[in-house]
Amino acid sequence: MAGPYTGFGGGPGASVADRVAAWLVTALVSTKFSLLFSFLFGYSFVLQERSAERAGAAFAPRHLRRVIALLGIGLAHAVLLYPGDILTLYAALALVLYGLRGLSPRAALRLAAGLVLGLAAVLLAYGVLTVAYTAPLTPQAYAPYVADTVDAYRGGAGSVPAEHVRELPSAFGTALLYAPGKLAAFLAGLAAARVGLVERRGRDRAWLWRVVVRGLPVGLAGGVVSACCCAGRPLDSRWFPVGEAVAVLTGPALAASYACGLLLVLDAVRPAAARVLAAAGRMALTHYLSQSLVLAFVFTGYGLGLYDRLGTAVVLLGCVLLYVAQLAAVARLMARTRYGPAELLLRAVTRGTATRGRPEPVSGSSRPSDGVRRVP
Template sequence: MGILLLNIVSFAMPGDAYINPLAWGSGRPVDLAVWAINQLLFEGRMRGLLALLFGAGVILGAARAEHRLRRHYARMAVLALFGLAHGYLVWNGDILLHYAILGCLLPIAWDWSEGRLARAGIIVLLVFSALLSLQFAGLLGLQAAATAPDAPASLVASYRAMLATFPQPGSAVAAADLAAYRGDWLTITDYRVNVRGSTPLRLLELAGGETLGYMLIGMALARAGMLTGGWSERGLRRMMVWGYGIGLPVIAGLTIWAFASRFDPIVLMGNFLAWSIPFRAATALAHLALILWLARRFADRPIVRRIAAVGRMAFTHYLLTSFVMTTIFYGYGLALFGRVGRAELYLFVAGMWAIMLTVSPWWLARFGIGPLERLWRLLAARIANATQ
């Protein structure tokens, strides 16, 4: 449900708009406010929660499975196939293949202690953030040199060529997205394969370290009992205080910097890919603690049970959302791509949430497991058995 808060922009607008609020749309105050709220509270945090829970699921599954290595790799193989089909046939923003590839590394850490897992996850996050931060610091230096009054022409040309690859208004990438995604299914598929075909590799390059760090921390939290109800309310509140106290002030400062820079492309990309990583990790952990605290406090409320049902069908809903949203926005459906304001997109989010919250309890009451969860399990079991 939280992932859709961010992905809705990629479903409905050119890819540049995900990072730069001026890359597509009118730049209305309400749109900028929506973008700022997402930056402050949700951007990176929802992917972080998903990766945390993925890591936790891997270690919990390993604890109870016979032939755990074979079964794990069978599950990752099936997940990779789903991801390939999803990314190239439905929506270019797939995360499943990314998780399947990184998930193949996790058995190395299966038997580590919770402390070792947590330390490894934190180190991976910090090192990845530091490496990317140095690169963007260098780009800011290039910007300063290239915009100086006496800058050499060759340096200015290099700077402009580099800047042309960043999300900004009027970019060639946005124009190509509009032309493709307003077309028919064959046109869009050709674009996904032949123009955007390297997206999975780019995702590994730009976000792989962050995702792996989250997965390791999720494994640690599962081993520590946090995700199985073992933490007290006091422990959850402590994580909220520390996580929000460390993360939110810095994320707020980076968001203010983006506005103050007039959405400079280098500042936006640096915030998105590098500088914010440790601080959005802290707030992702605080979000997790808050969710667990609320779920415990209001466990008997119908809405909590409905949300839990959505969680049990998360794989199905992730893919279902892509089918629904691409049908609404792409040319072969209602053709609304690039025609709906950023703020109005959240009406579609609310509608999709209503579907999830209504369908999930009904389906689970009759079938006990989501349809794609069942298919994933059956295919993985067949592969595992076939390799015995």
């Protein structure tokens, strides 16, 4: 949302700090946390299925209403705030997941592995051909192609949604390309929920440590290779698909290490910190949409129009400060209500009834399951 030079690690005038920031984000962050959210989406699918069963309600109509709500929110988000929206893809894949819900945990994991390997193979093949038969593209050479985009985002409020609509075909095409990876994470979450992984292992420190110790080296090594290919240094832009292939293969290891490491940290800190993060998890959709709203105000003609005017390091610092502010806000909000506004809307549509926003205390002893149960 901040500029058009993601694949180069910064624009023509990027500083060393900007390039280092872009490299670190690619190595340590990009794709890893989206995998976690996708995993939790698949996990919550099973929990919602069980919730409908306990309530004596048919799951299929509930799920369809949820999909329609996600699609509507996602389309509005894509047109008004950010064309790279993920909710529309989640809505489409949620229908696929419903069709695959009868798979055994082992079959779901096998299909997930096949999807990951297939996507990585496609990206790697494309990357090898790109390296072999194309010339590198520099930020300076790329600038004329994005000049209209820069002007549109810096223009008036009316030019922003028009630019978003123009970018939607490309954004949807990219989403379709990476859909197998998201579906694989959905299936992994589905399998984990079927066997009660979080409930059985969420407080097993020895098991959590094993995941961290085994997954972290693989994930970090893959992150380094991916950053070398995707962040513009030391390899040029032709290597981007190769780096993406490596990220697809090794990203799950780093994502799992992050998740297990976070559970270990939460088990060691005061319950108040766990309550804040649990509350943030219950408002994940509101967080996602509000981040887009703030960033759209900062970078587009809706507000400050700083698109392509701030370096990666400054943008990264701003994102960290924004998340800290969101945590502070959610801590205050959750004292008054159980769910955020976006979650209330989604639950109301899903259940076909209004949902009251009563506050609900989050105990430290129940945080692993709470963190999953309330993913929107």
